[in-house]
Amino acid sequence: MSSTQHSPINGWPCGTLPLNVVIGANSLITGELAFKRFHSQLEKALVIGAHCTMDGVHFDLGKDGRLVVGDYCYFTNAVLLCELEVRVGNYVVIGWNTTITDTDFHPLGPAERIADAMACSPLGKGRPRPKVLTKPVIIEDNVWIGPNATILKGVCIGAGAFVEAGSLVTRDVPARARVLGNPAQVIGEVS
Amino acid sequence: MSAGRKLSWDWFAGTIPENVIVDETAYIETTFSFQFFRSIRPGGVAYGRGASTYLGTMFDVGPQGRVTLGDYALVHGARIICDAEVSIGDYALISWNVVLMDTYRVPLNSHERRKELELVPTRLLRMACADVPARPIRIERNVWIGFDVCVLPGVTIGEGSIVGARSVVTTNVPPFTIVAGNPARIIRKLEPRTTLPHAPT
Numbered sequence: 393m394s395s396t397q398h399s400p401i402n403g404w405p406c407g408t409l410p411l412n413v414v415i416g417a418n419s420l421i422t423g424e425l426a427f428k429r430f431h432s433q434l435e436k437a438l439v440i441g442a443h444c445t446m447d448g449v450h451f452d453l454g455k456d457g458r459l460v461v462g463d464y465c466y467f468t469n470a471v472l473l474c475e476l477e478v479r480v481g482n483y484v485v486i487g488w489n490t491t492i493t494d495t496d497f498h499p500l501g502p503a504e505r506i507a508d509a510m511a512c513s514p515l516g517k518g519r520p521r522p523k524v525l526t527k528p529v530i531i532e533d534n535v536w537i538g539p540n541a542t543i544l545k546g547v548c549i550g551a552g553a554f555v556e557a558g559s560l561v562t563r564d565v566p567a568r569a570r571v572l573g574n575p576a577q578v579i580g581e582v583s
Numbered sequence: 584m585s586a587g588r589k590l591s592w593d594w595f596a597g598t599i600p601e602n603v604i605v606d607e608t609a610y611i612e613t614t615f616s617f618q619f620f621r622s623i624r625p626g627g628v629a630y631g632r633g634a635s636t637y638l639g640t641m642f643d644v645g646p647q648g649r650v651t652l653g654d655y656a657l658v659h660g661a662r663i664i665c666d667a668e669v670s671i672g673d674y675a676l677i678s679w680n681v682v683l684m685d686t687y688r689v690p691l692n693s694h695e696r697r698k699e700l701e702l703v704p705t706r707l708l709r710m711a712c713a714d715v716p717a718r719p720i721r722i723e724r725n726v727w728i729g730f731d732v733c734v735l736p737g738v739t740i741g742e743g744s745i746v747g748a749r750s751v752v753t754t755n756v757p758p759f760t761i762v763a764g765n766p767a768r769i770i771r772k773l774e775p776r777t778t779l780p781h782a783p784t
């Protein structure tokens with residue numbers, strides 16, 4: 393696997409990047425915890441474009457998770473939970489303490505959830521976990537996502553949309569829309 | 584006097600308080616979770632079979648508080664603020680950054696609250712602990728609470744129900760129901776479960 397040569401100021405100064413992370417020119421990842429829960433075994437599991445700043449971001453990728461980020465993105469302290477696929481375009485801002493997830497982590501059905509509780513328990517060693525719904529999350533170019541926002545599975549945020557602070561997004565957001573609230577509602581257009 | 588129960592894998596140099604009951608099959612990631620535990624009640628926290636608590640879980644339990652964790656209950660990182668009773672049923676799944684509070688710890692009246700706040704800095708353990716009514720929280724079995732959720736005093740969440748991420752639960756939730764939002768509202772019903780699966784041996 394080849395990854396771009398880093399100049400001293402880019403890459404991840406806190407440690408050695410996992411081999412399946414590809415980071416573009418002049419992009420920087422900070423924070424000790426960036427890869428604490430990075431478990432993806434895919435080739436090129438995490439691809440970050442050029443000129444990005446990933447400040448204190450948690451890249452929590454499951455075994456089969458893939459995350460692609462474009463160029464000139466600026467994320468601060470975001471938690472990115474990815475069991476399947478999250479795709480982010482160019483010039484995207486993600487604010488403090490925002491969580492993006494492409495999975496619910498547990499099944500919805502009560503009986504399946506009991507099986508999952510047992511599989512996840514200290515007595516569940518090796519028990520297979522039931523299937524959990526995962527749906528890719530797509531964030532298009534020029535999107536702004538404020539602090540304390542939450543983006544749940546299957547959501548597509550259209551180009552240029554503006555997700556206000558604290559919004560919890562469960563439905564697709566049209567391009568250039570402005571959304572707010574929990575659950576988020578469209579409150580207008582970006583001027 | 585016993586030396587106190589330590590956990591061999593613990594990064595925090597603490598012990599499990601004497602009145603905490605831990606089933607031999609339960610798992611506690613760290614005793615840091617008991618840093619604010621002050622209960623003097625027998626079984627101030629009780630862990631059922633296969634129950635587990637992970638980093639981020641804090642038992643902020645007052646002298647008369649009591650928390651029970653049912654069999655296979657999984658608490659991924661909740662702050663449990665308890666002056667009366669918080670019960671978490673079998674197979675419950677509680678996610679990270681959840682707050683379960685059975686009390687506000689300070690008076691609602693702002694004059695009274697000022698008095699309490701003036702007392703906080705005089706205490707060794709700098710905590711608010713006004714004598715305000717606490718109302719028990721009941722999380723029934725098979726409930727799932729998503730991340731960043733807050734459950735307010737007096738709330739019962741019925742068997743098998745789901746609370747969506749970042750919700751604030753202000754009133755009771757019926758069984759086998761999905762609720763979400765701030766304040767949490769009913770989203771839809773779930774198919775009730777009829778049987779319980781076999782436990783692992």
Ligand SMILES: CC(C)(COP(=O)(O)OP(=O)(O)OC[C@H]1O[C@@H](n2cnc3c(N)ncnc32)[C@H](O)[C@@H]1OP(=O)(O)O)[C@@H](O)C(=O)NCCC(=O)NCCS
Pocket residue numbers: 495496497498500544560562563574575676677678679728729730745746747748749750761762763764765770
């Ligand atoms: C509650 C949850 C499991 C429901 O999933 P679902 O059944 O697939 O829900 P849907 O996406 O079909 O949404 C159904 C409705 O509920 C609303 N909704 C769903 N989750 C919501 C949430 N967390 N807050 C507010 N509203 C929510 C949706 O807006 C939608 O309303 P609409 O039809 O009026 O647009 C899911 O939304 C959720 O919160 N997942 C995160 C779980 C979690 O915290 N996991 C982590 C750790 S254990």
